[in-house]
Amino acid sequence: MSTATVEIPLEQLINLEKIKKKKINIAIFGHGNVGSHLVNQIISSKEEISRRRDLDLNIFAIANSKTVLLQQNGLSKNWLEEKTESGKKYIPEEVISFAKNNNLQNLILVDNTADSSFVQNYSSFVENGFHLVSSNKIANTLDLNFYKELREKLTSKKRQYLYETNVGAGLPLIDTIKLLHLSGENITRIRGVFSGSLSYIFNTFSEEDRSFSSVLKSAIDKGFTEPDPREDLCGNDVGRKLLILARELDLHNEFDDISIQNLIPKDLRNVSKEEFLNRLQELDVPFQIKKKNQPKDCVFRYVADLHGDLSKETGAILTVNLTSVPKNSMLGALKGSDSIFEIYTESYGDNPIVIQGAGAGAAVTARGVFGDILRISDKEHN
Numbered sequence: 001m002s003t004a005t006v007e008i009p010l011e012q013l014i015n016l017e018k019i020k021k022k023k024i025n026i027a028i029f030g031h032g033n034v035g036s037h038l039v040n041q042i043i044s045s046k047e048e049i050s051r052r053r054d055l056d057l058n059i060f061a062i063a064n065s066k067t068v069l070l071q072q073n074g075l076s077k078n079w080l081e082e083k084t085e086s087g088k089k090y091i092p093e094e095v096i097s098f099a100k101n102n103n104l105q106n107l108i109l110v111d112n113t114a115d116s117s118f119v120q121n122y123s124s125f126v127e128n129g130f131h132l133v134s135s136n137k138i139a140n141t142l143d144l145n146f147y148k149e150l151r152e153k154l155t156s157k158k159r160q161y162l163y164e165t166n167v168g169a170g171l172p173l174i175d176t177i178k179l180l181h182l183s184g185e186n187i188t189r190i191r192g193v194f195s196g197s198l199s200y201i202f203n204t205f206s207e208e209d210r211s212f213s214s215v216l217k218s219a220i221d222k223g224f225t226e227p228d229p230r231e232d233l234c235g236n237d238v239g240r241k242l243l244i245l246a247r248e249l250d251l252h253n254e255f256d257d258i259s260i261q262n263l264i265p266k267d268l269r270n271v272s273k274e275e276f277l278n279r280l281q282e283l284d285v286p287f288q289i290k291k292k293n294q295p296k297d298c299v300f301r302y303v304a305d306l307h308g309d310l311s312k313e314t315g316a317i318l319t320v321n322l323t324s325v326p327k328n329s330m331l332g333a334l335k336g337s338d339s340i341f342e343i344y345t346e347s348y349g350d351n352p353i354v355i356q357g358a359g360a361g362a363a364v365t366a367r368g369v370f371g372d373i374l375r376i377s378d379k380e381h382n
């Protein structure tokens with residue numbers, strides 16, 4: 001006797017539309033180069049992610065330093081026009097209140113500013129249930145007390161803080177170092193060109209017959225530099241990256257422990273950003289002289305180095321210097337805005353693990369921030 005099977009379409013058994021997707025509510029601070037790319041990337045991938053991963057990514061707040069746009073049901077493609085028309089002056093607490101009043105769950109704060117005062121809000125966001133994602137490096141490079149207190153707060157509130165883009169932009173660097181360290185691999189040295197903008201500037205300046213200021217301008221226009229390019233040129237941005245890596249290895253260093261070669265002539269260090277940008281040509285002669293005096297077949301690289309006795313909490317030596325390296329060496333062969341990180345460990349001996357690729361740029365950085373948002377989203381339970 002044969003048994004007939006009747007196929008009932010899945011939609012008749014379950015109303016798929018009624019199955020609730022996990023809604024992730026995101027507040028984004030900063031919509032400059034990185035932030036605006038991020039918003040557009042999220043909006044254009046939203047449907048695909050909803051289909052593939054059952055996640056509903058909802059940006060309910062977007063803010064710059066002046067105004068915020070709050071929308072319980074998320075931003076549309078025209079978010080910038082809408083914000084320009086109906087954005088309101090705000091204080092960050094209003095974003096927390098909005099989330100509370102509208103009973104929003106699965107909250108993520110994304111910091112795409114370079115602001116040192118904004119990070120003081122992290123703690124109250126965590127207190128109110130927000131996870132943190134940040135391309136801003138400041139919170140990881142203030143004093144160790146701030147660093148530890150923030151982590152204690154995160155642990156007590158069971159919240160996560162991801163910042164993969166703090167070092168190497170979109171490159172998978174922090175995660176790799178974290179895993180190596182947590183799994184007991186002894187990292188003995190990390191060395192490389194950590195700055196995408198300075199990589200671009202010195203690769204181009206070494207290869208092409210152009211003035212330093214014109215190359216610097218191109219780096220600014222391409223979105224590689226910090227909002228104030230002096231943060232790159234004075235070495236602070238690279239110093240911050242070095243400190244972030246040191247702290248990932250549980251080393252007890254402060255920013256002042258780093259020896260940094262500042263590339264800005266003294267009389268341009270303390271002027272306003274506008275004046276600095278108007279006087280860029282004053283950099284041309286000093287850098288042309290350096291280039292002329294460089295050994296044959298060598299190129300400039302701005303090299304960061306974390307070495308010393310990394311088995312001791314205070315044993316690290318942290319340096320950042322402009323160095324002449326042979327053109328045909330690994331560092332000398334860098335192209336474009338590539339960064340390179342050589343990670344030396346006990347098991348790998350003299351052959352370091354090498355991570356190399358675009359170390360700056362708004363699109364790759366936004367993609368890295370997006371990755372951190374998805375990592376947190378996947379772990380949320382509601």
Ligand SMILES: NC(=O)C1=CN([C@@H]2O[C@H](COP(=O)(O)OP(=O)(O)OC[C@H]3O[C@@H](n4cnc5c(N)ncnc54)[C@H](OP(=O)(O)O)[C@@H]3O)[C@@H](O)[C@H]2O)C=CC1
Pocket residue numbers: 029030031032033034035063064065066112113114115117118135136137165166169196223224225226227359360361362365
């Ligand atoms: N560009 C890159 O390749 C990379 C950048 N990063 C990091 O990404 C961050 C953003 O860089 P980028 O997008 O180039 O910078 P931009 O200057 O283009 O954008 C910064 C944004 O932050 C906003 N902002 C400043 N202060 C506040 C505040 N207190 N509250 C809310 N918003 C504020 C600014 O608003 P307003 O316009 O009103 O001032 C602006 O929208 C930086 O921390 C940078 O270090 C990290 C890796 C790579």
Ligand SMILES: N[C@@H](CC=O)C(=O)O
Pocket residue numbers: 165166168169194195196197198224225226232237359360361
């Ligand atoms: N200004 C930075 C951008 C990323 O952090 C760099 O040049 O690497």
